[in-house]
Amino acid sequence: MNLHRLLQQREREQRPLRVGLIGAGKFGSMYLSQVRRTPGMRLTTVADLNPAAAREALTRVGFSAAELAEVACVDDGRRLIDRREVEIVIDATGSPAAGIAHVLACCQARKHIVMVNVEADALAGPWLARQAREAGIVYSLAYGDQPALICEMVDWARACGFEVIAAGKGTKYLPAYHASTPATVWGHYGITPEDARLGGLNAQMFNSFLDGTKSAIEMCAVANATGLTAPAGLGFPPCGVDDLARVLRPQADGGQLPHRGQVEVVSSLERDGRPVFRDLRWGVYVVFAAGGAYVERCFREYGLVTDPSGRFTAMYKPYHLIGLELGISVASVGLRGEPTGAPEAFNADVVATAKRDLKAGETLDGEGGFTVYGKLLPAAQSLQEGALPLGLAHKVRLVRDVAAGQSVRWGDVEIDERQPAVGFRRDMERGSGLLARARG
Numbered sequence: 001m002n003l004h005r006l007l008q009q010r011e012r013e014q015r016p017l018r019v020g021l022i023g024a025g026k027f028g029s030m031y032l033s034q035v036r037r038t039p040g041m042r043l044t045t046v047a048d049l050n051p052a053a054a055r056e057a058l059t060r061v062g063f064s065a066a067e068l069a070e071v072a073c074v075d076d077g078r079r080l081i082d083r084r085e086v087e088i089v090i091d092a093t094g095s096p097a098a099g100i101a102h103v104l105a106c107c108q109a110r111k112h113i114v115m116v117n118v119e120a121d122a123l124a125g126p127w128l129a130r131q132a133r134e135a136g137i138v139y140s141l142a143y144g145d146q147p148a149l150i151c152e153m154v155d156w157a158r159a160c161g162f163e164v165i166a167a168g169k170g171t172k173y174l175p176a177y178h179a180s181t182p183a184t185v186w187g188h189y190g191i192t193p194e195d196a197r198l199g200g201l202n203a204q205m206f207n208s209f210l211d212g213t214k215s216a217i218e219m220c221a222v223a224n225a226t227g228l229t230a231p232a233g234l235g236f237p238p239c240g241v242d243d244l245a246r247v248l249r250p251q252a253d254g255g256q257l258p259h260r261g262q263v264e265v266v267s268s269l270e271r272d273g274r275p276v277f278r279d280l281r282w283g284v285y286v287v288f289a290a291g292g293a294y295v296e297r298c299f300r301e302y303g304l305v306t307d308p309s310g311r312f313t314a315m316y317k318p319y320h321l322i323g324l325e326l327g328i329s330v331a332s333v334g335l336r337g338e339p340t341g342a343p344e345a346f347n348a349d350v351v352a353t354a355k356r357d358l359k360a361g362e363t364l365d366g367e368g369g370f371t372v373y374g375k376l377l378p379a380a381q382s383l384q385e386g387a388l389p390l391g392l393a394h395k396v397r398l399v400r401d402v403a404a405g406q407s408v409r410w411g412d413v414e415i416d417e418r419q420p421a422v423g424f425r426r427d428m429e430r431g432s433g434l435l436a437r438a439r440g
Contacts, residue, residue: 023092
């Protein structure tokens with residue numbers, strides 16, 4: 001509750017946090033709009049494959065000519081990391097391979113890193129965070145993105161002495177969405193392909209939100225950061241904010257959770273397509289237990305909405321502000337040396353799962369594409385099955401048929417293990433015992 005005071009102090013001392021942003025897309029642009037308004041924080045460098053587009057983004061969000069003159073725009077993330085003017089790096093690329101490379105470069109350069117790139121975190125976050133700790137830098141999830149906000153709510157509940165029963169977010173979901181492709185996605189959003197084209201919307205990216213992949217990726221990040229259990233596939237129960245404590249309690253207590261203390265995503269649609277009353281589509285939540293009769297009475301006295309037994313209740317945020325909130329991570333990392341969430345163990349994984357019957361010779365097209373979606377699994381199950389992580393299921397050729405709904409396995413594809421991202425992931429799998437011991 002004192003980050004702003006500390007930032008003001010840095011401003012008075014003329015020692016602002018010096019920030020570099022890699023990736024000037026939507027999330028990055030939202031942060032750019034706020035960094036210029038934040039005391040004690042200076043954007044020094046932006047890296048983008050198209051530096052001209054980065055300059056356009058700076059202008060679009062309100063940077064004056066004088067402010068633009070203070071910001072270097074480069075075309076390579078490594079160049080940004082190596083600049084003396086950068087002490088905190090933000091990776092907003094969305095590329096797992098690029099994210100791994102950027103974290104390792106930050107380890108070498110001794111620069112803290114904030115990972116908007118949750119795709120890289122789901123692929124290899126526990127191993128990346130381990131490398132960062134050994135290098136003496138901070139690796140942090142990105143505040144404003146839902147995983148960090150969920151981690152904050154879990155931390156709040158536990159620091160208050162509550163047992164966390166479930167934590168997660170809301171989304172728009174129906175079971176049929178797992179088979180959605182870039183060719184069908186716009187109908188589910190209620191817009192025409194032409195309107196999407198005019199709006200510059202990316203069909204594959206939007207499809208990853210719809211087909212369950214993004215939810216799996218984000219819950220993987222939360223499970224690895226908090227130690228909450230990952231179910232073998234998210235259930236996506238329809239649930240509004242007033243029913244969180246009733247629906248998201250253990251099955252033994254009348255709810256829908258197979259495990260006490262797990263991640264889960266709730267749907268804003270009933271299974272017949274009707275909207276859920278007071279849905280949580282844009283928000284995050286935590287369900288927690290009273291732990292005793294006295295606290296149950298306190299819940300009643302202060303008007304908390306509970307399950308019928310009165311033993312479980314919930315807190316939620318109805319919205320998340322994406323890149324507009326990212327400065328909280330930058331300030332926490334730079335001023336306190338603390339992440340806003342970071343992987344502590346290899347607890348969960350996201351595996352490539354066939355959207356339809358796939359034939360040998362086909363090429364997988366990754367997140368949000370025509371061939372696979374991401375399914376959340378416990379890491380132990382993923383390793384036992386030899387499942388292919390979703391983050392590597394792009395531009396690789398199948399050598400075996402895979403039935404619809406089945407996990408793609410390492411042995412089902414041709415993949416070059418000499419690629420840095422592939423090798424790094426394999427290293428994490430071989431070192432999974434070290435991660436488990438570190439957690440213990």
